Amino acid sequence: MRRGAQAADRMSPLYAPGGLPRNYLRPCLLLLLAEGASHGYDLLEHIAQLGLERADPGGLYRTLRAMEREGLVRSWWEHSASGPARRTYDLTDEGLDWLHAWAGSLREVHRHLGGYLARYEVLERSASRIAP
Amino acid sequence: MRRGAQAADRMSPLYAPGGLPRNYLRPCLLLLLAEGASHGYDLLEHIAQLGLERADPGGLYRTLRAMEREGLVRSWWEHSASGPARRTYDLTDEGLDWLHAWAGSLREVHRHLGGYLARYEVLERSASRIAP
DNA sequence: CACCACTACCTGCAAGGTACACATAGCGGC
DNA sequence: GCCGCTATGTGTACCTTGCAGGTAGTGGTG
Numbered sequence: 001m002r003r004g005a006q007a008a009d010r011m012s013p014l015y016a017p018g019g020l021p022r023n024y025l026r027p028c029l030l031l032l033l034a035e036g037a038s039h040g041y042d043l044l045e046h047i048a049q050l051g052l053e054r055a056d057p058g059g060l061y062r063t064l065r066a067m068e069r070e071g072l073v074r075s076w077w078e079h080s081a082s083g084p085a086r087r088t089y090d091l092t093d094e095g096l097d098w099l100h101a102w103a104g105s106l107r108e109v110h111r112h113l114g115g116y117l118a119r120y121e122v123l124e125r126s127a128s129r130i131a132p
Numbered sequence: 133m134r135r136g137a138q139a140a141d142r143m144s145p146l147y148a149p150g151g152l153p154r155n156y157l158r159p160c161l162l163l164l165l166a167e168g169a170s171h172g173y174d175l176l177e178h179i180a181q182l183g184l185e186r187a188d189p190g191g192l193y194r195t196l197r198a199m200e201r202e203g204l205v206r207s208w209w210e211h212s213a214s215g216p217a218r219r220t221y222d223l224t225d226e227g228l229d230w231l232h233a234w235a236g237s238l239r240e241v242h243r244h245l246g247g248y249l250a251r252y253e254v255l256e257r258s259a260s261r262i263a264p
Numbered sequence: 265c266a267c268c269a270c271t272a273c274c275t276g277c278a279a280g281g282t283a284c285a286c287a288t289a290g291c292g293g294c
Numbered sequence: 295g296c297c298g299c300t301a302t303g304t305g306t307a308c309c310t311t312g313c314a315g316g317t318a319g320t321g322g323t324g
Contacts, residue, residue, distance in 0.1 A: 018154050018155060018237070019153040019154060019155065019156070019237040019238055019240075019241045020153060020241055020244070021150075021151040021153055021241070022150050022151060022152065022153075022154055022281090022282090022310075023149070023151065023310075025311095027149070027151075027248070028248070031251060031255070034255055035251075035255065040272070040273065040274095041271065041272050041273080044272095049247070050244060050247065050251075051241065051245075051247070051248070057273080057274090058273095058274075058275075058276090058311095058312080058313080058314085058315095059310085059311065061272095061273060061274055061275095062275085065274085082319095082320065082321080083272075083319065083320055084271060084272050084273075084318060084319040084320070085272080085319080086271085086273080087272085087273075098149075099252075101149050102149045103249065104149075105149035105150070106149075106151055106245055106248060106249060107249055108183075109151045109152055109153070109183065110242065110245040110246065110249060112152070112182060112183030113153075113183075113238055113241060113242040113245065115181070115183075116159070116160070116163065116182055117239055117242060120163060120231075123163070154281075154310090154311090157282095171301080171302095172302065172303090173302080188283060188284075189301090189302080189303085190282095190284080190285085190286090190303075190304075190305090191282065191283075193302060193303055193304095194303085214290090214291065214292085214300095215290065215291060215301070216289060216290040216291075216300060216301050216302075217289095217290080217301080217302090218300085218301060218302080219301090219302075
């Protein structure tokens with residue numbers, strides 16, 4: 001490797017690798033809701049495990065409402081004894097269908113990324129053979 | 133699976149799973165150019181193997197020029213005996229650094245997707261246990 | 265009781281990336 | 295001369311994303 005880890009230094013927003021799938025928030029929400037009904041704030045804390053560290057609350061709530069408009073999820077208010085009321089979400093049959101569709105897509109992406117990385121490692125190996 | 137493959141029917145651009153990484157074009161071009169100098173039209177035909185089927189030529193040329201402005205690639209004109217002149221691209225050292233950075237990011241994404249799919253399959257298995 | 269922290273939900277906006285259509289030009293075949 | 299293929303680009307409208315802000319209820323502390 002030439003000039004070390006220099007590239008990581010100037011991580012300007014323009015060029016920085018981000019790389020998570022487009023619309024990744026949607027399949028994440030579909031999966032979590034397929035595992036059980038939940039509310040926004042709770043989902044916000046669980047999507048981090050799926051790769052979305054520091055997700056934006058605004059985007060999350062917006063996406064949930066959009067998915068409700070599209071019929072993928074249902075919601076109702078739940079008034080708990082302590083704390084503010086929360087809107088609890090639940091997957092519809094159509095939402096489940098979309099989860100399956102997304103899972104298929106993401107499996108494809110996973111496969112493609114595997115191919116990319118394999119090809120990259122071939123390059124790496126041949127480079128280290130020249131300069132070990 | 134309920135109601136079959138119904139979800140695939142109304143693939144409106146709004147809700148359709150697409151799912152390739154954001155900015156995926158860039159790491160693809162970096163990888164291909166790391167494998168050897170090439171020109172736009174040729175790259176266009178090769179990125180399909182990496183997951184970008186039917187990629188848009190406009191975006192590709194724009195991205196190449198942007199990467200040149202950023203110093204990731206160099207380019208020069210090559211006049212062949214037959215057909216129009218082509219602009220040939222070549223990776224710079226900085227471009228190679230970015231390829232490494234991208235590969236790291238994509239490896240992370242690959243891992244996260246693996247986690248997602250594993251979690252999805254757990255769900256699938258428990259669903260098929262109820263309705264086989 | 266005034267104040268602050270925490271949970272919880274929601275809106276507005278600017279920047280950036282993507283998709284689609286379109287424009288140009290050289291060359292070869294009919 | 296016209297069409298199709300290679301090859302490189304521009305214009306633009308749309309969507310997503312990230313960030314900043316704004317409301318509200320509850321509980322604890324001085």
